[in-house]
Amino acid sequence: MISRSIISLLCFLAIGFQVALAQELPRSSESALEWLRKMADAPRQHNYSGTFIYYAGNHIESSRIVHKTDDAGEHERIEVLDGTPRIVFRTNDELKCYLPESKRIYTEKRWFRKFFPDILPQPFGNIDENYFIKEVRRERISDHECQVISLIPRDSLRYGHQLWIDVKTGLLLKTAIVRGTEVIEQFAFAQLEIDGEIQSDLVKPDAFMTQDEWKVTNLLTSVIKKGELKWQINNLPTGFQKLIEMRRNLTEKPVFVDHIALSDGLATVSVFIEPIIEGAPTPKPGFFTSHGAINIYVRVLNGNKITTVGEVPLETIKLIGDSVFKLN
Missing domain, CATH: 3.30.200.100 (MucB/RseB, C-terminal domain)
Incomplete structure (x- = not known):
């Protein structure tokens, strides 16, 4: 249910009012933008495996990820560990989602990169036009030193973001979406290994997933x-x-x-x-x-x-x- 105050706000905005912050925020520094470039490149350059947690309100969900790069590109397995079992396999932009309880497989070609920790297009475009990017501090996440970057929206049309970027590799280890002081959602690694050896069978379906009785739907x-x-x-x-x-x-x-x-x-x-x-x-x-x-x-x-x-x-x-x- 949406409160009357929110409805009133929407009606007010609908007739053209926007809170413009662009005149108050300077252009982002080149060093801050360089952290984002490093973060955008990192998922295509490194092997990594671990467990990450998703937080939103009272909802918490954990997932296990294995990501391998080789001459053929990227290979990835993400397995949701809570609730209904879901396992997603990715080879470059080809996706297969396995639902073990219903024995269904959905296939699709990914049209946009947007899966934690790979949340930026590469190369990224006009982020600085819409957000002021600021280097904040250093913090440790899952035993990795990170540079914390804040993305402050230049108007009321978008949320703010906090990014924790591994200093050594540029991999994103934690991200939070915020509105003012309210944290709306977070992704964060609870355990992570970067640049370890990953066997090819870890990013391929298990034997029980290749049986004939699974129903395949091609999206x-x-x-x-x-x-x-x-x-x-x-x-x-x-x-x-x-x-x-x-x-x-x-x-x-x-x-x-x-x-x-x-x-x-x-x-x-x-x-x-x-x-x-x-x-x-x-x-x-x-x-x-x-x-x-x-x-x-x-x-x-x-x-x-x-x-x-x-x-x-x-x-x-x-x-x-x-x-x-x-x-x-």
Whole structure:
């Protein structure tokens, strides 16, 4: 349930008011930007394995990760250790998600790098235009000395970030998303080994996962050429750019869904447009939340459900979702 004060704030923002901080914040130093460059490169250059913890409110979830680099590229296994078992294998941008309880496998080609500790595009783009990047202090995480970097948003449209970057390798060991003094979510390694030898079988499915009774669903993505998609966003918030337009067969959806992906260089937002099937339940418009920094906004337009999802504040989600329109 969203409080009246938040609703009032959203209405106020919707008519164009933004808290601009750009004049108060200087440009980021070259040394601070160099830490981000090092962090963006690190996952492609190092082997690592360990356990990381995700915190959001009262929700805590631990995962085990093994990451190997070789001449063929990157190979990775992430296994969620709490709740419903989930194991994701990645070879470069090819993903396979195994659900042992239901014996289902979902495959997909990754369209954007966004998995801890690999959270920055490479090379990264306009982050300094949207965040003031500041070197803060040194701290130790999982027995590794880290440089703490603060990313302070230059306006009210995005969250702040704290990054703990391994001094030796540049690998991200901890990250926190914040709004003011409130910590919204965190990822942090509880145990980590960097640059150790990793056997190839550790990043391959176990024997029981290769049995014939597993059902495989291939989640297909078709990149749409510029101008082909009839849905557009007419007023992107400051700092956000369109990354890609796609058509996808998402899980449990009877029809293909149009997908527009946006980013400000760090935060990502996705807009999904799908026709409302005759006889299906009428979508419920409004705001929905999940764990942590992800917010969701749903509206109905001309017989279509428009879902905007992203790791940005509610007012930003609404600005983007309300700007979606269909070309004649």
